Amino acid sequence: MxxxxxxxxxxxxxxxxxxxxxxxxxxxxxxxxxxxxxxxxxxxxxxxxxxxxxxxxxxxxxxxxxxxxxxxxxxxxxxxxxxxxxDAVLAMGALAAEAVRRIRAIRAEAGEDLTVVGITGSAGKTTTKDLLAGIFSAQGKTVAPRGSYNGEVGVPLTVFQAGADTRYLVIEMGATGIGHIRYLVEMVKPDIGVVLGVGTAHAGEFGGVENIARAKGELVEGLAATGTAIINLDDDRVAAMRGRTTAAVLGFSAEGRPDAAVQALNADTNGGGNPEFDLLLPGADTTHHVSSRLIGAHHMGNLLAAAAAAFAAGVPGTDIAAGLSSQAAASRWRMERTERADGVTIINDAYNANPESMRAALRTLADLGQGRRTWAVLGAMLELGEDTIREHTAVGTQVVRLNISRLVVVGREARALYVSAIQEGSWGDECIFTETADEAYELLNAELQPGDLVLFKSSNSVGLRHLGDRIALPPQTPQPADERSSLL
The missing domain is CATH 3.40.1390.10 (MurE/MurF, N-terminal domain)
Structure with missing residues (x-):
């Protein structure tokens, strides 16, 4: 500090x-x-x-x-x-801004740089932050947020961990309204800004997806002309942000967009669901093979975003590829895989949920579950506003169309998901609704069999990540209900 x-x-x-x-x-x-x-x-x-x-x-x-x-x-x-x-929170922000200014000044006097990277997006911020911090750590002293410290309190607390010896400062930027990211950008003045995607998370709070796009774009708007904006060209709303910045723009694409400077060539997932691809970077004569330890094809964009930001910071391509290949999920409850001794596999992705991340997790479950019995244990996606019923209905339909073996829906806020699965043709014990996580625990504890693959997914405050942790433990005889408290 x-x-x-x-x-x-x-x-x-x-x-x-x-x-x-x-x-x-x-x-x-x-x-x-x-x-x-x-x-x-x-x-x-x-x-x-x-x-x-x-x-x-x-x-x-x-x-x-x-x-x-x-x-x-x-x-x-x-x-x-x-x-x-x-105002104590605003005072923290003012102190953090001065801390960044002083670190830059001290390092500049010593002929050294401080590179500040800001990351925002409706999904993938924490994973991208962890990947980038891992790459940077091999290059010099790096400070990044604990968990998902990404707001007006979490960002200053991250800054206060930095000192004169800090070479890289990675900042995750979240928002629940217009102006929130602008405030954080003015605080830390990032050299590089990464925008991952514009989804429907917090649509109810923002008043619509277009307002989310407006808010996320505040990051690139706040960059200096000498900075670099890392833009996801696979998301049309993000791609449109190219006109909102005076900084240099470095686009990435996992879908082969020809105007993307950073791409994943020959992309696929292996038998464990891990992304593999040849990383193409600007000006390179050759590609660098990446074999990620993350689970799910949806992480391709996060991997490319981290690669693009590291490239913009001057990290060599060989080091970028090595860093991406060596890292598993560093933060808890993000496609966290546990193999029980009895042969049951748990994938706990219940740190957060929105329609985009829910669909991605279910596709991964279906891909990994070839030849196995698959379970989707799902809770509510919160803060969707007027789209709540429609989005939960769409997820229930997707579960059935992906031929996932068993669906367990937990909590009344997610009941529309259960109803839509029934209407799509999921009958009998294929689809179960439980009021509480305790009821779901008893069901799973009694019925899981060796070889089963189980996904847990919900918004953070619903708490299914804790249910996933309980199921990841060795099977236990269910206890009387009055000896346990509900997780919901």
Whole structure:
């Protein structure tokens, strides 16, 4: 972390200093449970709890300074050392922006670069971030988000992990409204911006897919003319963003678009469902073979996006191909494969879900399940707005048309998926609806057989990733229902 004194923090955030001006925090946390000796604790209000209520715990754990929206005193009446700001989250952003500026300045003075890469898209951000971070890590000190830290709080927390020795800073950028990505771009000023795709995730919040495209395009709009926009030419809405940036444009395509500078030639998946292809990069006389350890043909675009961004950052093609070939999924619940000792295979892809990623996961299940009994355990796709019933209906129809052996639909929010599968011709025990994850667990625990292949997929807050974890364990005798709590 770049060092800031309490006095500097107050100046940068336009806050009021109620502390020794020389206090210099060693880290920044927003969760009192993560505070360590030397931490700056940011007491931000949240949806479920107010961080101000945990300031005592943060200082007991070793915090030396707090960023607060109202001053607070300890049990003895002594005020906690604090910087009082109007908005703690915006203050974090201002501090993060200054941290990036200082890192650039320090490295420039030493004749070295800091390359900042921003990644956005309706699906694939975390996988692409992990791939790119893996490639960069072999080249120099790299900082990337934990999990899916991609919002107005997560991005600053990622920045605070960087220091003067950081060569690459990879930032994942999410949004639930117009202007959110623009705010993050202004904060970190990326040199390279990657737009993966415009899907229907969060369509209800955005007010439609066109607004999603408008929001995602804020990344390329915010790039400097000296930067590079990495554009997915297989997505028409993303391809149209070429006219929204003054930066150089580097297009990629997994579908053979002739105007794409980065392509996957001779693309296929092997027997394990892993993508394989010959990577074509700009100006290269030869291709580089990539044999990925990720599962599913839908990752082809993520692999190419990471390759294009690494190329734009100056990484040699041989190193890019080696990095792509060596990496499995680094973040949990993204096509995470578990082989049980009894021969049952679990694919847990339930970190998140939207219609595009749901269709891709089901196609992968069907491809991998040739000659096996396949199970799709599906929960709701949230935040689809007025398209909710239509999109769930389409998924139910797809399950039947892909000849997936068994469908288990969990939770009332996904019931339209179950109904559409029945209407498409799935009868009897081929299609089951359960109210809770516990009911689904009992069914699966009783009926799974050696050789079965099981996919779990739902939006994050539905919680099927936890059901997938339970099923990935060795088979157990079902317990009475009152001894377990529902995961939903």
């Amino acid at each position: 770049i060092a800031f004194t309490a006095a500097e923090i107050a100046e940068i955030t336009s806050g009021r200093l109620d502390a020794d001006p020389g206090i210099t925090p060693l880290s920044v946390v927003t969760d009192s449970r993560e505070a360590t000796p030397g931490s700056l604790y940011v007491a931000k209000p949240g949806e479920q709890a107010d961080g101000h209520d945990f300031i005592a715990a943060a200082f007991e754990a070793g915090a030396v300074l707090a960023m607060v929206e109202r001053p607070l005193a300890g049990p003895d009446g002594t005020p906690y050392p604090s910087v009082v700001v109007t």
